[in-house]
């Protein structure tokens with residue numbers, strides 16, 4: 001029988017029971033006479049991790065669905081408290097795997113990538129940082145709660161940040177300005193608290209890096225992101241490509257946008273609007289969108305269509321915005337049930353369709369990789385994972401009439417413009433974090449100045465006018481990744497660079513592009529980033545000139 005999401009559960013883990021289970025595993029692994037016996041112990045370990053992972057994912061999803069629920073908060077807190085202890089047990093077992101006399105046999109059976117991942121994971125953890133990890137996780141939850149608590153009065157309504165965002169693309173310029181001002185007004189009122197949280201996070205992370213023998217947090221941060229096959233120098237090369245290829249294109253785009261909107265200059269509050277009569281909106285509500293999505297996916301690929309029907313049938317989507325719901329969108333995975341879950345905050349804009357196809361891309365990959373492989377090989381590192389999500393945004397271009405009718409062209413134009421305009425913002429966020437962790441003693445004011453200098457470098461046209469808090473470098477405080485997942489942000493830009501290659505492939509031959517896409521989803525986490533990119537027939541973002549073809553094609557489409 002299929003379990004629907006509301007009925008899914010995982011017992012709250014008992015730390016003593018987990019510790020006993022690990023004792024048994026360690027003993028059995030050490031005593032196992034041959035590699036087949038060891039393999040059986042590894043499978044038991046994987047089962048234990050799947051149980052814990054299911055609880056962890058359910059706790060995360062239910063907290064995000066209602067950040068004000070006492071029981072959800074209590075479980076989330078409990079998770080923050082016990083996670084590092086469980087990690088330390090996992091690391092102990094991983095060390096045994098790495099040192100096993102049967103390692104070569106095991107690598108043959110389980111794939112060498114799993115061992116590379118474990119060697120990396122082992123290097124990110126030591127019991128001496130356990131309490132720091134607990135503190136780090138609590139701080140990041142504090143930030144999420146603070147942002148989710150936003151209740152901003154706006155023209156007779158009380159809105160959270162997601163609710164307010166839709167007014168930032170209103171056709172009335174005064175409304176856009178008021179919405180963006182109100183957004184920054186909220187952050188100005190809470191900025192000192194956000195600075196305090198971030199300051200503590202930076203100090204904690206730097207301290208952990210020193211304890212782990214790193215010079216600063218950047219090295220440890222890269223390892224935590226499982227960057228096995230590239231370094232900060234490669235990332236710097238990529239940022240340079242964006243600066244050279246994309247920043248001038250966006251300057252040209254902004255001037256075209258100003259012409260289209262009939263204004264002198266695109267200001268900070270105009271950037272998201274591309275046409276004077278408004279960005280196209282999906283032509284219906286949440287329930288209608290689900291029906292259209294089914295038609296779309298059936299047409300794109302029957303495998304994706306069937307998958308989506310299952311997600312709807314089993315209630316694995318929570319897409320409507322509500323008070324107390326955490327912001328943003330994400331996809332998580334319940335390993336014991338072999339199914340993903342998609343979370344979003346629909347607000348009636350074209351952004352809904354973007355977030356939706358994006359998260360379904362993640363979900364489809366997770367589901368495609370749900371076979372008997374080890375849990376560590378279901379999901380790749382995030383840089384590769386974002387290729388599945390962002391590519392599906394492009395691969396569904398031909399079907400966008402399902403949501404936007406005759407405005408589908410306008411949607412595609414906006415999406416492409418937005419995808420490109422995102423790259424400078426994304427690399428700015430990455431460069432910013434390098435500055436932050438290279439200078440861990442910087443003051444909050446200096447960090448705001450760092451962000452301002454990143455805007456000047458990568459978004460030279462950006463003008464915040466009279467919105468002083470933004471002009472002084474406050475925008476980074478909205479980006480939750482810097483708090484919860486340091487160094488994640490570049491992954492979106494690396495993946496976007498790959499996803500846009502799928503766009504070109506789709507224009508040439510949609511069926512062939514989808515075949516490659518589905519194959520990449522099935523590979524899941526079987527290899528590191530650049531290997532997956534190569535196997536999907538894509539050019540690595542770390543190669544100079546990686547953006548040439550897409551930028552040329554995009555310029556033709558946009559201008």
Ligand code: ZN
Nearest residue numbers: 358362386389
């Ligand atoms: Zn994503």
